[in-house]
Amino acid sequence: MPAHEARLRAGSASTDITPEEPVVMSGYGAREGRSTGVHDPLFAAALVLDDGTSTVGVASVDVLNVSREFTNRVRTALASAGVDLDSIVVAATHTHAGPYLPARALDVSPPLRATADVSETVSRIEEAVVETFRRAHAALEPAAVHTATDSEGAVQENRRAAGGVGGNVRVPHGPVDPNVTAVLVETVSGAETVLYNFACHPVCATARETHLSADWPGVARERVREVRPGATVLFLNGAAGDVNPAGLRPGRSRAEAYEAMERVGGRVGDAVVRALEGAEPAADGASRAPIFVDEAELRLPVKRTPPVETLEARIDDLDDRIERLEADGETVGAEKLAWDRQYATELLAIARWDATCLPNRLPYFEIGTIGVLGMPGEVHTAHGLRFKSAARAESLLLAGYANDYVGYLPPLADLENVGYEVRTAKLSPEAVLEFRREALGLVGALTSSPSAADGGQ
Template structure:
């Protein structure tokens, strides 16, 4: 017999256009110059608020490279001031490399990636859009059900470390992909439909030469699923995609080739999402499962560096050698050594930083046999595969780029193979251990 006080899922959803109206600083590529020159496709903040009568949670996806600890806290404070009381906010970026710049400590410390101009007005407008999306979703709360489906898409991903790495400097190229697509079909009593899907892949179809704002391939996936599902609201949670890129990217692509690639990848992922939704339609409904919350604090200590004076001397030596290579016209040698200079400058920035760690709170939401964990950065694929394998729940959604941005989180085994993700990571090896143990504690796997 069902009693009135038993958990009853209720949801509300909303999507707000957060596309800047004026040219803005863009994020994602250190080589990009100037501000945005227009809009290729709109950027959105999409919110799903769900409650069980005792606990209220908001899942929010925003078309940005990253969010930050400060942005997440500001959104929480503004929502509370508006009377929207949440027990948990899981705010995640899609990680598009063609969106406006949002500061984050681990991003601002990178010399080629940080914005050199004041972006506070842009951030304020984005923040207001996120708050508006959550507020509208909260106003639309009504009884709902959730069903979970799965599919595979193994034709659009490539592990970039397995392909030699960014800059081609991984010592022992290897690494997996995660082809699983998870879709949550959320249906309300009044007939509205929300699709939450999870897939691990960098949105980097665009390039540093392109200056049009874009959601990248997730924007095409959204349009494809909306068309197939009669206008359903679509919310994307990227996964453990730190070393996963779209397959078949021409390094010299430009103009329409960029957007054709976005279309190809986004449409294929969209087809997989639709297959996962068909699978969901035959699955058991989550209707009266209570919402359980948990979280773990991870300090993410920063990696140790030589003294700033020592690194400055190394940078000066590299610049002299680069000048000599440029004078000789050795483009290949210059490009290779220039990566070393970039890494040295990144290391110098950490040595001069007045911080010792990147404190974070990793949230976890569980509804029946469904778990959703927020991962604050660029988590490499092997982490994600292991977390899901060892999770206590049947379905674990890995929401990457959530609540904050700590940069790359490789596995300890990746460190000896070096590469871009290892050389630009801000955290110490012991932070990787702390992170892994914390997530496994949350999702129910033995450490």
């Protein structure tokens, strides 16, 4: 290809972000204390793509979540370092065994917020993400990009279809998305980057485990590296808000938790490897695909709640009833009311919150037949399947937990069936509609009114 012709360039990098000292962990409200060790390392990996006009960056970080503030500080630091990105996607893998990073919609939840000062941990991870992006940008060189898919349906279950967290879903139902999309990027020097997308919660570790871990995505990463030594591997968790690994026993032991990680991560990693076998890049090692960049500004209304006084009275009443049941040995009834108390406490925290809406920005970009949509939280699978069916791009990668964390975004059909995801959601049904409408507008064209496009989902 003549030197003056447009060509795609790519660069990637990876950084070990495992804390060296005990840190506050995130993922489970029942977990106490700080981390006590490391089961497997945590990483931040970044891919930067440039077509001579537009530059985009994607990072995958082994943490539960990032925040709007975290992403903005990363973007600002990169600009100061001369790395100007037209679009940025900073996606948490959503491991439930990583260090705690604050976010508004996370911290408003009483069981999940951390009271300890975690600013030093946050700063170190931010700096690592910035440096990883900077190294990826510095490594830009002509590259070829190709994509392929495979399927892994044996390791997922829709947890609402299985009865829900705490067994509180009225009408158990919900889909899964077994699709595994793998993108292979190879530069002219032979450097390889694997970006893959799959939708499943990394919750093999339990609240009792205090060793840091990337959970099953860490196992999948190593499986890919075994086949492609030296490759930078990025995982984008998809619309996984209501999807867990299948076959997890609630009271599983430490050994069972780590066995589940190996099982789930091994099978997902094998699916990525199978997909890569059909995703070899062009022989000339270069691509001319232009980059298309878009985004949508959102103003997501917060859930409406009863008055503070009403909720306080409700909690007092539940406390009295739970105490009486426990005194009578009615443990099952007490446990059920304990869930009701947790949900009432969540509502009280929202009622006292000083936020009426959460501003947000959805990033989207396309490269040839590949589209990447950043989504700011726990997006349910029904949304993801709808986005894929409407997408212009042949391969739409859905990056959940990206650039911010706004909590659960359940489909409207789930609202009447309640359950954990609905009852702990921080946003209103109107916010769900706005998110869906804007996401559909980015990935494709709405073919009907927003309400009809929602299809009750």
